[in-house]
Amino acid sequence: MSKYKELRENPPKLTVNDNSREVIFKTISCMCDNVHHITFKKNSEGDFKMDGNGFSLSNWQFKHEIHDIEWEADSNMWGGVIAMINSGTSVISEVKSR
Numbered sequence: 029m030s031k032y033k034e035l036r037e038n039p040p041k042l043t044v045n046d047n048s049r050e051v052i053f054k055t056i057s058c059m060c061d062n063v064h065h066i067t068f069k070k071n072s073e074g075d076f077k078m079d080g081n082g083f084s085l086s087n088w089q090f091k092h093e094i095h096d097i098e099w100e101a102d103s104n105m106w107g108g109v110i111a112m113i114n115s116g117t118s119v120i121s122e123v124k125s126r
Contacts, residue, residue: 031121039114044123051067052125053122055119064087064118068098075102089117090112110123
């Protein structure tokens, strides 16, 4: 069974630290279980900006606009962010935050 299918059937419990300034999601793609990372970092205005670490965010094929995901992060609604990211062609396997 692929890691992607495993994660779809049994998603891990993911927790983001309160008042984080940086959050990194490790994602597993449906295409051969490729691994990529999505980073959220707070800018000088205190808003989260989403980055695909060298990959276009459109590669994840989210069913949500990027600004909607960023605004959810700004509201510290990480459960919603996770659901929005998982709506595409990858699923989150791990999260790190500080």
